[in-house]
Amino acid sequence: MAGQIDPEDRIFEKLRRRDDQAQEEKTRLVNERERALYEKHQRRLRDLVEANTTLPCTISSVRVLGARNTRPAFLKRIVDPLLSVNQDRPYTLSEALRETQYAVDKLYRHDIFTERPSISIDRPDQTDPSSTPTDIDVYISAREKSRLTFKTGTEAGNTEGSAFTNLTLRNIFGGAESLDLNASLGTRTRSAYQARFETPILADPDVRAEIGGLASATQKGWASHEEILKGGWAKLRWLGTGGKHELSYNGLWRQVTGMAEHASPTVRGDAGDSVKSSITYSLANDQRDYPLLPQSGYLTKSSIELAGWGPLQGDVAFVKTEVEAQGAVPIPLPGVQGRSGVSFTTGFRAGILHPLPLGFSSKPESSRINDRFQLGGPTDVRGFRLGGLGPRDGNDAVGGDVYAAGSANLLMPIPRVGPDKPFRIQAFVNGGRLLALKQAESGKEKDQPESSGSVPSTIAELWNGLPSMAAGLGLVYAHPAARFELNFSLPLVIRKGEDARKGLQFGLGISML
Secondary structure, three states: OOOOOOHHHHHHHHHHHHHHHHHHHHHHHEEEHHHHHHHHHHHHHHHHHHHHHOOEEEEEEEEEEEOOOOOHHHHHHHHHOOOOHHOOOOEEEHHHEEEEHHHHHHHHOOOEEEEOOOEEOOOOOOOOOOOOOOOOHHHHHHHHOOEEEEEEEEEEEEOOEEEEEEEEOOOOOOOOOOOEEEEEEEEOOEEEEEEEEEEEEEEEEEEEEEEEEEEEEEEHHOOOOOEEEEEEEEEEEEEEEOEEEEEEEEEEEEEEEEEOOOOHHHHHHOOEEEEEEEEEEEEEEOOOOOOOOOOEEEEEEEEEEOOOOOHHHOOOOOEEEEEEEEEEEEEOOOOOOOOOOOOOEEEHHHHHHHEEEOEEOOOOOOOOOOOOEOOOOOOOOOOHHHHHHEEEEEEEEEOEEEEEEEEEEEEEEOOOOOOOEEEEEEEEEEEEEEEEEEEEOOOOOOOOOOOHHHHHHHHHHOOOOOEEEEEEEEEEEEEOOOEEEEEEEEEEOOOOOEEOOEEEEEEEEOOOO
C-alpha cells in the first residue's frame, strides 16, 4: 500500500542509527582519553619542573616556529639574550623558564601574533659532541596575524560619531612595523584622512617611533567657522618611570574658514592661514581597573607644548601646559559580598596657554582661536553646551588661555541589572572656569601680551568666587568603544554670557571628566 514503510527499511534505519550512536560514543571516548592524557602530561611536566626548579641548566638554542614573515634578525635580538653563552652564570630551571616567559611576552606585545606563543623544552641530541648534560633547547611556537586588515564601521570620539574605512598593513618589513591608513566622515569632523607608520626601536615593544600625516576639515559651530588642517608629525613613545612617555614634533598648516554670516569680529580676525611648528612632551599613568567605567584606581596625565619659539618658527608662538587627574574608590555595602558596584570618582583638569615671542623676536604674540582652550559640554562640564563657558564675542565661544574644571560622580548599579553589567546610575556635580589672560595692572583682557604678570593675575582670578557649576542625574553605559551618558542637568552657577543647558543632555566620549 502506498505510503507504507517496508519492514526491511525500518531495520536498516535502526542499524544506521545504532552505527551513528556508536560512532558518536567512540569519538567521545577518544576525546576524553586524549584530554586525560594531555592533563596527565601537563601534571607530570608541572611536577617535574617543581621538583627540579633548582636544577642547573644551560639554554643551548632557541627556535621560533611559525614566524615565517618575521625577520630572523628581529627575532634574534629578542631571543639571543636567553642563550647561556650570553649569561654570566648558568640558569636554574625556574630561572630559564622565567626568562623565556619574559622573551615570549616581548614577542606577544609586538601585536603580530594571533595569540600568546607557547613554549616547549627538549634535550639536544646527546650524541652531539658540543652538547653538555645540562643543555636544553627552547622552542617557541607562534601563529602570525594576517599582514593585511581592512575594516569599515562607525566609531565614537568625544562629542561626535563618525563612519570610517581603515586599512592596516602589519609586519611590513618583518620587524613588527605597521602602516595604518584611515578615512572618516563625521558629525563634526566632516572629513579626515590620516596615514601613520609605526615601528619598534631595537625590537623593544616599549619603545616605538611613529611618523604620520593628516588632512581634515572640522565644523566648529560654537565659534561660527570651519577649521582645515594639513600637516604631519613625528613621535617617540616609551614606557618608563612614571608611566607612558611621548615626545613629538608637529607641523600643521591651519585655516580658519567657512565663516557663518553672524561670525563675530574675534573669529573673523583670526580667519585665514596659520602655521604651527611645535614640540610636545606628555606623560600618562593610568592605574584604573576599567578606564571607561572605573571602580578603583587613578589616572594622572600632563603635557607641555612649545610652539614657534626660537628655531621652531611658524607664525604662532606659545607654551601650553595641561594636567589631568582622576581617582575612583569602591564603596562597600553591608551584606554584599565582593564589590557592590557602587563607586565614587573625582576628576580635575587645568591648563595654561602663555604667548611667547615668535622666533627670536622680543614681542609676544597674542593667542589665536585655534590654540585656545574650550570648556563646557557633556565630556567635561556637564550642564553647559559645547564651549559654553569662558570668553564670548556675541554668540561665539572664542576660548580662553587659563582654565580649571572638576567633577565628583557617584555611580550605582541599576536595580535588577547587577554590578557586573556596564550600566550605572550617575549622580554628579561639576564646575569650572575659563578665562582669557588679563593685564596684571588693569584687569582688562590682554590685547597686547607684553606683561608676564598677566598669568599670575589670571590664575588668581580663577579662584575669585564660585566656579560655574551644574548638578544632575543620569544613565551611563560603558561600551568597549566609548562611554555613553544620558543626563538630566541643572545649572547651579552661571556667569553672564555663558551658555548653560537645563534638561536632558547626551554625552559620548572616551575621556570623561
